[in-house]
Amino acid sequence: MDVSVSARASGSVSSGVSHVDAYSRAGLTVSDGGELDTLQARAASGQLSPVEQGTLARLMDRAGGGAAPGAAKAPKAHSGPKTAADFTITGGTKQDKTDLNTALKYLQQTDSSGKAVSPTATKLIAKMKEGATIHIIHDGNDSYDPSTGVLNWDPKSGLKVTSGQGIQSAALGLVHEMDHEVSGTVGKPTGDGYQNTEEKRVIAGSETTIAHDLHEPTRTDHYGSTVVMTTANAHTDVTSGKVVDGAVAARAATKH
Numbered sequence: 001m002d003v004s005v006s007a008r009a010s011g012s013v014s015s016g017v018s019h020v021d022a023y024s025r026a027g028l029t030v031s032d033g034g035e036l037d038t039l040q041a042r043a044a045s046g047q048l049s050p051v052e053q054g055t056l057a058r059l060m061d062r063a064g065g066g067a068a069p070g071a072a073k074a075p076k077a078h079s080g081p082k083t084a085a086d087f088t089i090t091g092g093t094k095q096d097k098t099d100l101n102t103a104l105k106y107l108q109q110t111d112s113s114g115k116a117v118s119p120t121a122t123k124l125i126a127k128m129k130e131g132a133t134i135h136i137i138h139d140g141n142d143s144y145d146p147s148t149g150v151l152n153w154d155p156k157s158g159l160k161v162t163s164g165q166g167i168q169s170a171a172l173g174l175v176h177e178m179d180h181e182v183s184g185t186v187g188k189p190t191g192d193g194y195q196n197t198e199e200k201r202v203i204a205g206s207e208t209t210i211a212h213d214l215h216e217p218t219r220t221d222h223y224g225s226t227v228v229m230t231t232a233n234a235h236t237d238v239t240s241g242k243v244v245d246g247a248v249a250a251r252a253a254t255k256h
């Protein structure tokens with residue numbers, strides 16, 4: 001079975017926690033090997049972890065079953081920018097959910113004429129499945145696992161890039177993982193700093209485009225080190241070289 005290992009970043013180039021994520025394609029097998037029965041039994045006794053809830057929901061969806069016992073109900077679809085209410089949030093506090101809303105608003109912001117500042121980010125978020133699971137973490141290890149359908153995200157985890165441009169926002173890390181979920185492919189080794197074709201697709205594609213739109217640092221490899229930021233939007237504005245929040249970047253973006 002083909003297995004691709006991908007991440008927002010791999011390894012560390014400065015002091016700080018490494019930003020290493022496993023984006024495994026191994027879960028794309030059709031057979032659940034009896035896992036469905038096991039998880040249903042655990043759900044009935046209220047013993048499911050957030051990750052197991054995501055796995056059970058995915059297996060039941062494949063089998064044509066209903067909602068997984070013990071799992072949060074998927075929100076109803078609606079038009080307009082997505083908010084935290086459109087996702088199944090696990091492991092998070094009230095503040096974490098507020099941070100998620102802040103990140104989503106930042107990524108889907110519009111200019112004074114009502115046009116999306118980052119059409120790429122807005123479209124990616126719109127393509128996310130209603131009720132998709134976002135599991136809140138606080139260790140910097142953002143990731144998406146296609147075998148469970150769970151996206152792990154740290155609301156305060158910035159990424160210091162190797163280019164020397166500065167720090168990307170946690171929000172940019174969120175939409176990076178969303179691209180893996182929306183359009184993920186089986187990664188093949190590239191023999192360069194991107195490590196595999198899936199990471200190169202995301203980093204050189206949507207991540208770079210969105211970073212340009214929001215005046216954030218860009219990357220030409222799959223490396224970096226995590227930095228704890230004060231907000232989900234805080235990042236280095238490449239036009240000034242200063243660390244700013246999303247509101248400052250939004251105003252600057254409308255001028256170009």
